[in-house]
Amino acid sequence: xxxxxxxxxxxxxxxxxFYVGLIVVLPIAALVFKAASLGPEDYxxxxxxxxxxxxxxxxxxxxxxxxxFNLFFGLALAWVLVRYRFPGWRLVDAMVDLPFALPTAVAxxxxxxxxxANGWFGSILADFGIKVAYxxxxxxxxxxxxxxxxxxxxxxxxxxxxxxxxxxxxxSLGGSDFAIFRKVILPLLTPALLAxxxxxxxxxxxxxxxxxxxxxxxxxxxxxTALLIFIRLEEYDYPAAAAIASVxxxxxxxxxxxxxxxxxxxxxxxxxx
Amino acid sequence: MKIRLDxxxxxxxxxxxxxxxxxxxxxxxxxxxxxxSGSGKTTILRMVAGxxxxxxxxxxxxxxxxxxxxxxxxxxxFVFQHYALFPHMTVAENIAFGMxxxxxxxxKAAIEARVAELLRLVRLxxxxxxxxxxxxxxxxxxxxxxxxxxxxxxxxxxxxxxxALDANVRRDLRRWLREIHSELGITTLFVTHDQExxxxxxxxxxxxxxxxxxxxxxxxxxxRDPKSAFVMKFLGDANxxxxxxxxxxxxxxxxxxxxxxxxxxxAELYARPADLDWSLQGPGIPASITRVLDxxxxxxxxxxxxxxxxxxxxxxxxxxxxxxxxxxxxxxxxKVFAIG
Numbered sequence: 001x002x003x004x005x006x007x008x009x010x011x012x013x014x015x016x017x018f019y020v021g022l023i024v025v026l027p028i029a030a031l032v033f034k035a036a037s038l039g040p041e042d043y044x045x046x047x048x049x050x051x052x053x054x055x056x057x058x059x060x061x062x063x064x065x066x067x068x069f070n071l072f073f074g075l076a077l078a079w080v081l082v083r084y085r086f087p088g089w090r091l092v093d094a095m096v097d098l099p100f101a102l103p104t105a106v107a108x109x110x111x112x113x114x115x116x117a118n119g120w121f122g123s124i125l126a127d128f129g130i131k132v133a134y135x136x137x138x139x140x141x142x143x144x145x146x147x148x149x150x151x152x153x154x155x156x157x158x159x160x161x162x163x164x165x166x167x168x169x170x171x172s173l174g175g176s177d178f179a180i181f182r183k184v185i186l187p188l189l190t191p192a193l194l195a196x197x198x199x200x201x202x203x204x205x206x207x208x209x210x211x212x213x214x215x216x217x218x219x220x221x222x223x224x225t226a227l228l229i230f231i232r233l234e235e236y237d238y239p240a241a242a243a244i245a246s247v248x249x250x251x252x253x254x255x256x257x258x259x260x261x262x263x264x265x266x267x268x269x270x271x272x273x
Numbered sequence: 274m275k276i277r278l279d280x281x282x283x284x285x286x287x288x289x290x291x292x293x294x295x296x297x298x299x300x301x302x303x304x305x306x307x308x309x310s311g312s313g314k315t316t317i318l319r320m321v322a323g324x325x326x327x328x329x330x331x332x333x334x335x336x337x338x339x340x341x342x343x344x345x346x347x348x349x350x351f352v353f354q355h356y357a358l359f360p361h362m363t364v365a366e367n368i369a370f371g372m373x374x375x376x377x378x379x380x381k382a383a384i385e386a387r388v389a390e391l392l393r394l395v396r397l398x399x400x401x402x403x404x405x406x407x408x409x410x411x412x413x414x415x416x417x418x419x420x421x422x423x424x425x426x427x428x429x430x431x432x433x434x435x436x437a438l439d440a441n442v443r444r445d446l447r448r449w450l451r452e453i454h455s456e457l458g459i460t461t462l463f464v465t466h467d468q469e470x471x472x473x474x475x476x477x478x479x480x481x482x483x484x485x486x487x488x489x490x491x492x493x494x495x496x497r498d499p500k501s502a503f504v505m506k507f508l509g510d511a512n513x514x515x516x517x518x519x520x521x522x523x524x525x526x527x528x529x530x531x532x533x534x535x536x537x538x539x540a541e542l543y544a545r546p547a548d549l550d551w552s553l554q555g556p557g558i559p560a561s562i563t564r565v566l567d568x569x570x571x572x573x574x575x576x577x578x579x580x581x582x583x584x585x586x587x588x589x590x591x592x593x594x595x596x597x598x599x600x601x602x603x604x605x606x607x608k609v610f611a612i613g
Contacts, residue, residue, distance in 0.1 A: 165357035168324050169417075171344045172351040173371030173424055183374065187361045269361045269404040 031249065034242035046243045055225040056247065058136050062224075063204035066143035070200050071193065073144075074151025081152070082159040096152050099145055104209030111142055112214040134216030139224060142211045143204040150203065151196035158192040190266045198259035202252045274335050274427040274460050275300045276321060282329035283316050283484075290316040292484040293330070298477075303454050303461045305471035308481035309507065314464045315432055317481075321462060322430050323347040334427060350421030354433040356413040358405040364416050365401035368392070371424035391419040394453065411442040418450075422457070431463035435470065447474050468508050472496065480504055502610040505543045512549065512584045514558070516542040516609060523609045526580055527558040527601070532609045544607040546573065549586035551594060557601025560584060564596055576602060 035043065046052065081093055099107065115122040115132040122133060132138045162185065170180040208226040216222045225248055232241035276298040283291040291313040298304050306314040319325040321332060323344035332340045339347055358367050365388050372384045379387075392398050395415040397408075405413055414434060421429060434450070435443040451474055454461055465471050471478045472492040479489040488500045499505040506513075516525040518540045523532045525542045532540075551562075551574060559579055566573040571587045574594055578584060584602055588594060 163355070163357060165353045165355065166359060168344070169351065169353060169357040169420075170359075170370070170374070172322060172324070172347075172349060173374065173420065174345050174376070175370070175374040176345070179374040183370070184359055266361075270406055271404075 028249065031242050031245055034239055035246045038239045038243055042239075043243050046240045047247050051219050051223070052225070052228060052244055052247075054220045055223050055228045055244075058139065058222060059205060059225045059248075060251070062136055062139040062143055063201055065140045066147060066204050067197055067201045069140075069144050070148055070151050071197055074148060074196065074200075075155055075189070075193065077148075078152045078155040078159055082156055096149050099147070100149050104146055104207065105213070107145055108142060108210040108213035111138070111145065111210065115141065115214060133214055134218075134222060136222060138214040138216070139211050139222065142214050143207055146207050146210050147200040147203045150200040151193065154192045154196035154199070155189055158189055162188060187266075191263045194259045194263045194266065198256050201255055205248055205252055205255075275333075276428060276460060276462070277333040278317070278321070278330065279333065280330040281317070281320060281327045281332060283313070283320060283325065284328050290484055291320070291327075294481075294484070294486055295330075296479060296486065296489075298460060298462060300460055301458045303451070303474065303476045304463075305475035305478045306462065306464045306481060307466070307468060307471040307478055307507075309466060311483075312481040313484035314466075314481050316484075318430050318432055318462060318464045321428070322349050322351050324351070348424075348427045350418075350424065350426030350429045352414070352417045352421050352429070352431040352434050354436050356405070356410075356417045358413055358416055358420070360405050363402050363404055364397065364408070365392070367405070367416055368420045368423050370420065375424065387423060391423055394422070395419045409442075410438050411446055414438065414446065415449075418453075422459075426459070429459050429461040431461070433464055433466070436465070436467075443470070450474065472508075480507065482507075499608060502541060502543060505608055505610070510546050510585065511543045512546070512586070514542040514544070514578075514582060514584070514607075515580075516540045518609065518611070523607075525558065525604075526578060527556060528604045530604060530607050530609065535609060535611055539612050540609050541612055542607050542609050544586075544604060546586045548605050548607055549584060550603045550605060551576075551586065551588055551592070551600055552603050553600045555601045557603040558584075560600065560602050562594055562596050562598045562600075565594055578602070 038046070077096065081089070081096075112119075112133055114120050115125070115138060117123065117126050117131070117133070119133070122131075125132060130137075132141060166184055166188075167180055170184050175183070206226060208224075208230070211224055212227055215224060215227075217227055225244060229241045229245050229248075232238075232244065276296075278294055278296040281291060281294045282289070294313070294317060296317075306317060308314045316325060320327050323339070323342060327340060330340075331338055334347070344351075359370065362370065368388045368391050369384050372379050372387065388401065389398075392401055395418060397412060397415060397419070400408055400412065400416075405416070408416070418431075418434075431450075435446050438446065447470060463474070472495075475492065477489060478492055478495050480487050480495065482503055488495055488504050490498075495504065496508060499508060505511050514525040514528075516523045516539075518524075518532060518535045518537050520537070521532060521535075523530050523535070523540055523542055528542075530542070560576040562574055562576050563583075564575040566575070567590075571590055572592060572594065574586055574588055576584045576586070586602065
């Protein structure tokens with residue numbers, strides 16, 4: 001190991017690695033171990049059952065939809081929070097963190113109350129023939145709510161640090177506002193957006209509390225994967241729960257790897273030769 | 274393109290940054306706005322660019338009133354102190370940016386040819402594919418200049434263009450910018466707080482203080498004939514000696530100099546280090562040497578006058594002087610300004 005001037009590397013490295021091992025690696029290893037206790041045929045039968053497949057579909061589609069929505073809305077919110085100061089700015093800024101602070105079950109119950117056919121929003125939407133509660137759309141809305149802060153909070157600091165001279169330079173070169181946003185600002189925000197997207201998507205995949213109240217939980221249509229795992233657990237079918245959970249785990253890992261790779265590509269320009 | 278500022282005013286929340294400035298810059302001229310920080314020089318430049326709107330007065334480009342034309346339509350090239358290169362674009366892409374976003378559509382081949390031409394002009398032929406993080410500060414500033422020139426601006430504006438660079442690079446770039454200016458003949462206005470840079474580079478120097486022009490002229494005019502103690506001090510090292518004016522002559526402890534146009538009364542005498550000399554005999558200002566600083570081009574002597582004032586002056590490298598010597602400081606030339 002290279003000699004380091006700053007003291008305490010061994011101790012802090014040891015403590016943190018032990019902690020990461022205990023809290024993160026061990027449970028995941030247990031999960032994999034449990035799932036592996038099934039034979040390959042049993043494993044495949046469980047993870048590819050019609051009910052499991054339906055749950056993947058609704059979970060992943062809703063998570064993609066929610067993440068896409070938050071990509072736009074979160075960027076817009078971060079933009080407004082950084083670029084403008086308005087009465088109540090501090091309140092809005094604080095509200096962004098609310099989905100983190102609020103117990104997700106509370107969020108789920110409030111959203112359900114709002115979006116049921118006789119709720120405030122639900123009754124209005126019902127007039128247009130749109131049903132939210134107990135449909136995949138409801139799942140998506142619950143996911144949007146709980147994952148909103150990720151994009152806002154990853155983009156906000158980058159946007160704040162953006163040198164105003166870059167935009168001024170682009171303006172003096174004749175760029176329109178749209179051209180400046182698309183060619184200068186957006187590329188510089190891309191790494192932060194990707195980080196936010198991957199966190200947001202991973203959170204959506206695993207969300208449970210906020211969704212089960214609004215989803216209706218009908219097998220084959222509005223049953224999310226996390227709930228299916230929970231049901232298998234309640235049936236004391238631990239290997240099956242672990243097997244389905246491993247699919248979620250792999251999906252999240254693939255997503256993280258993919259966005260990390262895209263991020264490093266987007267940041268190529270910072271590498272000194 | 275001739276630029277004219279007509280009674281321009283700019284007020285920020287807390288203070289008036291620019292107070293009633295009128296200025297004319299002839300077509301093809303290279304003019305320096307020189308002043309200490311807070312003198313309003315950058316604000317003036319930004320108003321000419323359109324990056325800041327004036328609160329009063331007019332800015333003309335030629336005969337056209339450009340006061341309310343937004344920056345993107347004003348046709349200026351602006352070079353920022355910290356380059357403001359787009360970090361995610363290569364050098365060539367940076368230079369091409371203005372041509373790509375322009376309302377005037379250009380052929381891809383024409384853009385590439387123009388980029389190559391500009392890279393040659395700024396002597397960076399081989400660096401087109403690098404990112405800004407991969408080149409040196411001096412190279413970045415040259416890219417910034419090429420990028421500004423790419424859109425064929427009517428006016429080139431530079432905000433402390435060499436401020437972030439080290440002394441040697443700065444001197445090279447100065448000479449080089451002068452060459453480019455002679456080659457292109459584009460009207461150029463630049464801001465600096467470095468008097469040497471302004472005098473080296475500019476056809477005309479405009480000296481600012483507290484948002485107002487205090488003097489303007491060719492480097493020769495402002496150096497040889499500073500109109501105020503501020504300009505005298507700001508342009509270079511100056512010794513200040515208390516003096517008294519009587520009947521067209523200024524008397525300072527042991528030295529006398531003829532002055533014209535000054536009323537009798539208290540005054541201050543300003544002399545550059547090269548305006549003073551050292552002699553073992555009088556007449557002169559009696560003084561004793563406290564320190565001698567050796568420099569490549571001579572010896573800088575620090576001396577204390579009997580009244581406690583400190584003087585600095587230069588003597589030839591061969592001159593034998595040392596700390597503790599007593600003698601007289603003689604005056605070759607000096608400027609006298611009334612106090613108040």
